[in-house]
Amino acid sequence: MPRSLTSGQVSIIFKEVDICPFHYLTRKLYYVNGSIPRMNQPELSMRAKILGMAGLALVLFLVSLDQTVVGTAMPRIIADLNGFELYAWVTTAYLLTETAVIPIVGKLGDIYGRKWITIAGVAGFLISSALCGMASSMEWLVVCRGIQGISGGAIFGTVFTLTADIFPNLKDRARYQGILFAVFSLSSVVGPVVGGWLTDALNWRWVFYINLPLGILAMFVLPIVLPQSHRQPNAKIDYWGALTITVAVVALLTALETAGAGESWGSPLVLGGLIVALAAFAIFVPIERRAAEPIIPFDLFRNRTITSSTIVQFMMGIVMFGVALYAPLFVQGIMGLSASASGMVMMPMAITMPISGIITGQLVARIGRVKPLLLVGVALMTVALVLMTTLTIASSPITISIYMFVLSLGMGMIMPLTTLSVQASVSPQSMGVATSATQFIRSIGATVGTALIGTLVTNGYRANLASHAAQGTPSEALTALHAPNALINQQKLQELTQIMSGLPNGAQLTQALLGTARQVLADAIRSGFLLALGAGLLAVLGALLMTNLHLDDAHRSPGPGAEHAPTPLAAAD
Structure with missing residues (x-):
């Protein structure tokens, strides 16, 4: 027994032995500055670690795939279930509930342990996937997608922290965490392709049913191989904080x-939602400052590494989703290529990001420092965005593919590095809330980027199309091309042809108007890429702010900003 323990601490140890003597005998004892000892998890075998990571990779693949897989199946779903007015909500309901749940689950995992929360999330995901596949109406589908998002958030809020439970050593964790981010990147990008293939080859319902066999396999593996993280039995749940952050996020x-989606920022729904979100967040902040166990401890952000990682994650969310949405529109709407050709142009993103994440994990484990690699990642991302702003209507698909390769190379490096640096800067007791907070902020950044870039592109396109169209162009023709995606919508293009066919030289006028629309859309998308470039430059500043963390030093001692839960220092003799 350690010589520095007091009699009070000895009695606590004997209570632990009475409750579960086997756990006491098989775990290493740690103590810090004479504080009460805590039990550390026994070391898992390498076989159990690999199986655990395989199970986590599988469920992460399913959850991130479901963020994008439904999009290509939506036309068939609408044709089958009707309810076009709920089109966007099939995806929005999932993203809303998933994002709202992430920070809450991160905190609950720190309190009660992450293993069974993750398994419960997988079970809920399977049930809701089956219900989505059986949907007989759009209302049913939207509700089930919301439930599916809650389960997805439970998984997403714990899976990256479970990697830390499986691999306590930071260098080992770096090697394997890169694989998880590779899975996330790959599934997010290939989602539309998988959704289209399942819809064409089988039925749109298989977009949801495909989750069942893979999820059931994970349900058999995870209970056996996942370790249970340290619990905090006396911690209190911050119910008011959970309620207010949920209201703020949903609004x-x-x-x-x-x-x-094109609604005016001054509309009642948009303006009202922003006001409710601001009011809820204004209530959330003082609640968190007074809470004994806050959902998001603001003290964490006193740590430069956590603050800089959060900035980088938020800005990368803006860049990633902004480019992923509008690069395909550039290829199809402006260059006139097919959806399959557009997929080939985007292929570097699907291939390079996962490979970049895996290689980065191996490199950081060898080098032992995060900041130099992170600076390389944000620099590559920013250089690629500069190149994207130079695209014109005359650019070739190969040019875009090269730019996407550089962009994906940088983004693939950023995600595992920022998560690893956050985990290296906090204690094990705060690992879940810190990790989930950065994932949560990245999700918010993605939504903010989609809205801002979408508004910029849509408004710029509409305003310039009206001003650049030839004098005498029928207003009905401009209405047919009112939305940017009209240039890839065959129904809208046929409608335009019919409108223009009644005019003298209608065919030539139609081609001239389409040429104008393509040029205007190119300018609008380029302005969206400029906004993404601004986010990239801010990401560079965020990376420069980070301390030059060394993984060996971080493994021995905690970073600042985690004083409420000190990190174990060394094993007792």
């Missing part, structure tokens, strides 16, 4: 999604 994301 904010609803307003942003509505604005991104």
